[in-house]
Amino acid sequence: THAIVRADMGRLLEQIGSGKESLSFMRRRIRRLAVQWAAAARRLDERLSSQQRQQKKVLVHVGFLTEESGDVFSPKVLKGGPLGEMVQWADILSALHVLGHDLKISLSVKDLQGFLGVPPGRGSCPLRGPLPFDLIYTDYHGLQQMKQHIGLSLKKHKCHIRVIDSFGTEPAYNHEEYATLHGYRTNWGYWNLNCRQYMTMFPHTPDNSFMGFVAEELNHTERLNIQREKVNNMAVIYGKEASMWKGKDKFLTILHRYMAIHGTVYYEAQRPPEIPAFVRNHGLLPQHELQQLLRRAKLFVGFGFPYEGPAPLEAIANGCIFLQPKFHPPRSSFNNEFFRGKPMSREVSSQHPYTEQYIGRPHVITVDYNNSEEVEATIKEILNTKVEPFLAYEYTSEGMLERLNSYIQHQDFCHISPPFPSSNESKLWPGNPPNPFILLPNSTGVVWASNVSAPASWPPLSALRLVLSPKATSCVKTCQDAGLICEPAFFPFINNMEAFIGLDVQCEALEMEMNHLFPAVAAKGRECFLQKEVLLFSCAGISTKHRRLCPCRDFMQGQVALCKDCL
Numbered sequence: 001t002h003a004i005v006r007a008d009m010g011r012l013l014e015q016i017g018s019g020k021e022s023l024s025f026m027r028r029r030i031r032r033l034a035v036q037w038a039a040a041a042r043r044l045d046e047r048l049s050s051q052q053r054q055q056k057k058v059l060v061h062v063g064f065l066t067e068e069s070g071d072v073f074s075p076k077v078l079k080g081g082p083l084g085e086m087v088q089w090a091d092i093l094s095a096l097h098v099l100g101h102d103l104k105i106s107l108s109v110k111d112l113q114g115f116l117g118v119p120p121g122r123g124s125c126p127l128r129g130p131l132p133f134d135l136i137y138t139d140y141h142g143l144q145q146m147k148q149h150i151g152l153s154l155k156k157h158k159c160h161i162r163v164i165d166s167f168g169t170e171p172a173y174n175h176e177e178y179a180t181l182h183g184y185r186t187n188w189g190y191w192n193l194n195c196r197q198y199m200t201m202f203p204h205t206p207d208n209s210f211m212g213f214v215a216e217e218l219n220h221t222e223r224l225n226i227q228r229e230k231v232n233n234m235a236v237i238y239g240k241e242a243s244m245w246k247g248k249d250k251f252l253t254i255l256h257r258y259m260a261i262h263g264t265v266y267y268e269a270q271r272p273p274e275i276p277a278f279v280r281n282h283g284l285l286p287q288h289e290l291q292q293l294l295r296r297a298k299l300f301v302g303f304g305f306p307y308e309g310p311a312p313l314e315a316i317a318n319g320c321i322f323l324q325p326k327f328h329p330p331r332s333s334f335n336n337e338f339f340r341g342k343p344m345s346r347e348v349s350s351q352h353p354y355t356e357q358y359i360g361r362p363h364v365i366t367v368d369y370n371n372s373e374e375v376e377a378t379i380k381e382i383l384n385t386k387v388e389p390f391l392a393y394e395y396t397s398e399g400m401l402e403r404l405n406s407y408i409q410h411q412d413f414c415h416i417s418p419p420f421p422s423s424n425e426s427k428l429w430p431g432n433p434p435n436p437f438i439l440l441p442n443s444t445g446v447v448w449a450s451n452v453s454a455p456a457s458w459p460p461l462s463a464l465r466l467v468l469s470p471k472a473t474s475c476v477k478t479c480q481d482a483g484l485i486c487e488p489a490f491f492p493f494i495n496n497m498e499a500f501i502g503l504d505v506q507c508e509a510l511e512m513e514m515n516h517l518f519p520a521v522a523a524k525g526r527e528c529f530l531q532k533e534v535l536l537f538s539c540a541g542i543s544t545k546h547r548r549l550c551p552c553r554d555f556m557q558g559q560v561a562l563c564k565d566c567l
Ligand code: U2F
Pocket: 081, 082, 083, 084, 085, 087, 166, 201, 240, 264, 283, 284, 285, 286, 287, 288, 290, 306, 307, 308, 309, 310, 311, 312, 314
């Protein structure tokens, strides 16, 4: 059936229920943004009116909020604990609801069993009959619960699962056998999913799908009001917990010379938090009051933690400049406690790399906080800079709906039959002619080796641009440097000798191996390598010994997840 957009959030709010602070937080957010969602859905629907949008049966199982996973988040909602995940889940639910899908929400293992039709109790009980859903959105906790309770049938049905995963999971960590053999095993990874089934909060590595969340949008009147009410010397510090302010006294003293400093630090009655007395602390604010505060403020200051949260986008959307620390050296799972054990090797170059890389000056200024002169000069510069509120399209409701709708209608991990070289092909090399049935990509685009029609693919193959990486450079960076983005869905199409020919690489030998760096060519010598395992295609992989074949594509301005011909 055809999906019809919904403007009313009533049914969704009913389904979420109440009784926990986390659920109340999400309900308040859904209610507050209801008008924004409805308007966005209407606009998207008009734009896509020529397309049939199929209604899907969708289960959302929010693992981290179940009692069975310990639910450490709910009790801290009003006490300065993390809210980013709840912001994102509220937005995912809102988006699925307004897009008109047939939605079920599960917040306990019992709900999960009920919806899946498996008998209650522990033990891995197989699912009788087909999976009653087209799509299941869950998180790592939920995945574990599904494994425990539907056991073996998980393998059969896992192509329907999407895992909401804030910081991302890279292919080398996701492939169980490979991770175990090569030291990439963590507490989280090794589920052998297609990595695009992991959906992240920011567009980290394109190996994952970027899900995101939204920020509140301003109407014309609100923009005018902001212009009028901005207080040029007002700063708000990013940090709901006093611990996030530790060691920043010197910075605050400098800032206080120029600006009035506000905070939203949680504290218990009669016990003010340990922060300097010149800070005007409002206590933890409800989300809409924080927005009001940000509308008056000129500056929003990050102190290094939390990493990659939603608040900086909200500040920038309300016309603040975001000042944040640069990390020297970058932080990662190799050198930082917070990231240790996360299934990725991404280098986090500042508190909020997305704002640094995708937004930048004048909205975002990233400096070395150990350098007091630089900090002071930057503050003076900020006082003399005027900025407009800024929100990238991908973080508006329409942008999120457009992206999610594209994933729902086009991403299919159940029937993938990419062209894959047979192991014979390596034996035939060199000297056999290019396979006429696969494409011959080169750096300017895709040239067809024969007049066969393009294999079906999403994103469409017309977007493919093949680039050879320098050594010690990932495909994430290589594509970025070419003004493009790495597209893992295209790897199967460039994992062939035609791709080497297209790049004028003269291979003297060709081997096929399970290795997350392949396809690649040796940095020294002329040995070429193809990939043997679909799950190991990786945009993120880096090797000093290889130059990698990178499948890049274009993207829409403000919507990096989608190519220009993707809609
Ligand atoms: C991130 O989680 P956080 O919840 O710490 O991220 P923040 O950016 O601080 O804020 C999340 C929301 O909290 C709201 C604010 C944001 O939407 O509007 N808020 C509020 O309602 N009242 C206030 O006084 C202050 C903020 C990230 F999202 C998680 O994925 C990570 O686990 C975590 C740790 O890195 O950081």
